Amino acid sequence: MSPTLTSITGQFDYWRDANMPAPLPPAEGVRIIIGCGTSYNLALAVAAAMNACGLHALAVPAGEWTIRSHAYLAKGVKIDCVIALSRSGETTETVQATAASNARGQKTIGITCAQDSALSTVAQTAIEFATHSSEGIVMTCSASLMLLAGYALAGLSIDDALATQAQAALQALDAIPPSAYSERTHFVFLGGGAHYGVSLEGALKLQEMAICYTQGFHPGEYRHGPVSLVDQRTAVIMLYHTDTCEEEALLVKELQAKGAWVLGLGGPGDASINVTSVGDLSGAEVLPALQLLGERYAQAHRIDTSTPRHLTKVVMLDSE
Numbered sequence: 219m220s221p222t223l224t225s226i227t228g229q230f231d232y233w234r235d236a237n238m239p240a241p242l243p244p245a246e247g248v249r250i251i252i253g254c255g256t257s258y259n260l261a262l263a264v265a266a267a268m269n270a271c272g273l274h275a276l277a278v279p280a281g282e283w284t285i286r287s288h289a290y291l292a293k294g295v296k297i298d299c300v301i302a303l304s305r306s307g308e309t310t311e312t313v314q315a316t317a318a319s320n321a322r323g324q325k326t327i328g329i330t331c332a333q334d335s336a337l338s339t340v341a342q343t344a345i346e347f348a349t350h351s352s353e354g355i356v357m358t359c360s361a362s363l364m365l366l367a368g369y370a371l372a373g374l375s376i377d378d379a380l381a382t383q384a385q386a387a388l389q390a391l392d393a394i395p396p397s398a399y400s401e402r403t404h405f406v407f408l409g410g411g412a413h414y415g416v417s418l419e420g421a422l423k424l425q426e427m428a429i430c431y432t433q434g435f436h437p438g439e440y441r442h443g444p445v446s447l448v449d450q451r452t453a454v455i456m457l458y459h460t461d462t463c464e465e466e467a468l469l470v471k472e473l474q475a476k477g478a479w480v481l482g483l484g485g486p487g488d489a490s491i492n493v494t495s496v497g498d499l500s501g502a503e504v505l506p507a508l509q510l511l512g513e514r515y516a517q518a519h520r521i522d523t524s525t526p527r528h529l530t531k532v533v534m535l536d537s538e
Contacts, residue, residue, distance in 0.1 A: 220522070222358065222427070225350040226509045227388065229359035233381040236347050236363055241373035242273060247298030248291065249275040250324075252283050252315050256357045256419055257303035257364065263415030264301075264368030267498040270411065271373045277415070281311040284318045299325040301371070305349070305360040307335020316340045329367050331360040356426055358509050361419065365502055374499055383494045384503045387483075390491040391507040392514070398489060399479055399511075400518035402453035406444070406478075407434045407508075408466070409457035409501065416501035417457050420508035427512035428521050437466050440473075450477040455511070457504060458485035460496050483507070 219227075242249065249268060251261035261277035268275035278290045280302065291297070300319040304312040307330035317340050319326050328341030331349040338344035345367055350359040362384075370376045405424055409417035414436055421432035435444060437456070448454075454473050458466050463485050470480050470487055480486075483504045484493035495503045516522075 221352040221354050222356055223513050225353040225358045226506055226513060229350055229362055229506060230381040230385045232348065232350060232359050232363060233366065234378050236366065238370040238376045239345050239367055242371050245298040247296035249273060249298050250283065250300045251275055251277045252280040252300060252312060253303035254280050254309050254311050256361050256422060257305065259415045259419040259422060260303055260361060260365045260368060262418065263365060263412045263501060264372060266412040266415065267369055267372040267374060270498060273372060280315040283315040284311065297324050299327055301327045301329065302337060302341060303329050303364050304337050305331045305357055307332045307337035313337055313340055329364050331363060356423065362502065362505050365505060369499065369502060380495065380499065380503060384506050387491055387493060387504050388506045388510055391510050394489045396514045396518045399453045400515055402451055402479060403431060404447060404452045405430060405432045405455065406452060407432065407455045408437045408440060410436050410459050410462055412498035413457040413459050413501045416505055419505065420455060423509050423512040424515060428516035428519060430515065437469055440469065448473055448476040448478050452478040454478045454480045455483065456480060456485065456487060457483050457501060
């Protein structure tokens, strides 16, 4: 078993052992969620979940928050806190953005999967998790843990049952023969609300792990131009949301008629996976399955996911 596969399939005990943070209290100001790469995708999901729970939040790429925060938030808007996500806690842009937030007088919270990291040191409050020892360059268990932490801050209930449900979804994905999708070369991940960030993360995982062309969109937006690329080479991964299942099922039928093979997570498709969680939590339930999709597709093309092309485990920029 590859190290990446080991970290994907072995992550659920880490979910159960993790000490999740308490929900954030109501506040007048906005919560800014920052990160880079996977962590920014998670930030998008967390911000959407917070807004759905009545907590005003905005996701911003960490580098952007440092150099042009004015482009994302009007002058004078009150900021309750800045929440930074970084697996290693050493990502240059994220550490710099957290330090810049401190300098502006903003409260900062760091969420990381490394103890005593630069982020834990610079953030006023540090939330740290232990991630799977086999995890390599590609973020798997750590991504799940940080998403769960963000959802816990939003006020969603994270319990052991969610880990069991996520493991069942992963096993259901593994029961789908890779031959059903391995010859497809254009993958589209669709999800609305908090599922949009999770969809982007699924697309990024497949892209990183298998050097595959992927895209991510809100479901309704896909009709407005991007649908022109759909043909018999297309696979669509639909993350159904409880609020919009009927509309998303109609879109799936349209895409199937155009030649796409569809994997429905929580709804109909050429292959479907049952999802037990309701609302935004279902995105966390299917995230490990999305990670496994990348691994299985890579295996079908004899690509080693432990050494993804051009990537390093931590992005640290030269200060000169």
